[in-house]
Amino acid sequence: MNFLYTAYAATWIIHISYLGILVRRYKRLQTEIEDLKKK
């Protein structure tokens, strides 16, 4: 039974981590855009 909940939890951990990676890259892009705008 634990396997069932572990599987569901693992699925969402993987998906949320990937979305987190995307958010971090977006933030880094935003700082680069700010740098470009300043020039």
Add this chain to the structure above:
Amino acid sequence: MKRAFPILAILTAALLSYAVYEGLIAAPTDKLQGDVYRIIYYHVPSAWTAFLLFVINFLASIQYLVRAKTRTDRLANSVVIAIGVAVCVSAYLVPLPRGIRPSAIATTGIACVGLYFLIRRFFSRENVDAVALVAAEVGVVFCTVVLVTGPLWARPVWGIWWAPGDIRLTSTLVLWLIYVSYLILRRFSSSGQTAVLAAALAIFGALDVPLVYFSIWFFRTQHPQPVIGGGGEMDPRMLHVLLINWLAFLCFGALTCWSRYRLEILRREVEETQALEALLEPRSPR
């Protein structure tokens, strides 16, 4: 277009919650496996979504290569339509293995052709490369889910985490390896023509897939292995829940792809602007 994103997000959240409820509570318990079988509602839709994304990557890679010249582009269009027609016709003429219906193959063929022309209609040649990259990345994410939930399902049901001859899990592992190597190539390539090289690799990977399937299938006939999930007909109520979960994950996958695509387009614009800045910068006085 921008407003559609939050609407789709809310719809997806609703669908996912409904799907989880159906999967965990409403669906009947399996006679043989008990409640553990419910992993199927996450395992199989993720697999189908991953395969769909890899097909999109394959089609986008081909398009990136053939749309370089008008002649090859038009030739490719005709070839794609011809292959689609051939698949539909042969689905009804060629004897198929038990359990596979001709209509399923014909539908898949038509869907692939449709996808090809949809991609062509909505994405320019430069952006088609971004589509290929996004599809591969999100496909790898879903594929990872399949490979993690698979052993978690196998352990309580068979007693082992992994069976080397299990055709579906092993084929998925090889698929995962191929697309991870694709992503690594994209990251490590310092050529200006990364897209072309990656497209060539994607085509090789896609061609490999049926060969992988056959080699493992024959290995299995020589070394019989347990089959996960059973090959027989599914209880229609379970099938219903499975399809709901698939729809929910498709919407979720679409959201992720959309976000990743917008990020990629933005990243390319920033890179281009930075390159232009570097070119146009006046020399600093010494």
Add this chain to the structure above:
Amino acid sequence: MSVLSTITRATLAKDLRLEWRSKDAINSMLFFSLLVVVVFSFSFDPIAEESRQIAGGLVWVAFLFAAVVALNQTWARELRNQVLDAYRVSPAPANSLFLAKAMGNFVFVTALEMLMTPLFVVFYQLRTLGPAWQLIPIAALGTWALVVNGTFFAAISLRTRSREIMLPLLLFPVSIPAIIAMVNGTAAILTGEFSARFWIALLASYDVVFTIASLLLFETVLQAE
């Protein structure tokens, strides 16, 4: 068609002659394979009956690693002397170059296999219980499978960072069906329990599919470098 053969033959002859004079690739491949055989022999008891089952796999893993050593230096020489740029500019078809390189690698790896097989037989007391002649199509088709994809991916990885690791990284996943076929085919012949015919057919299909794909796409890859 005759133009294709002339260029292919000339390039192949050049590569073989260069290799014969310097013996770079063959020496490093030989020594590497020898090391692999010795290390493996410490990991498994070579006399036991079970090793007959594993020996097929061991042999091919050793050859696979050795082939990677050869493939890594396939294009290095061309890159050093700007031969690739000259080739790109010339009207010669890219396929001739590819075929010549692939055939050259095929010769090297086959030479390696012929030298290493007696060593394996000695170390692992190998006898074939099945039809031994079937080992020849398996070896030939399997080697070509590794070499044709390896030459293609070596060209792709030319301008990547960590070029040497990129080649096996790209090659191994795509080669898995061929490796499965080679290993199981060899095991089938060594143990005599199964027929290797399906594996030979699979290897043949694999070779046809990927030779055609490489020939179709190599021009694009060469221009892209």
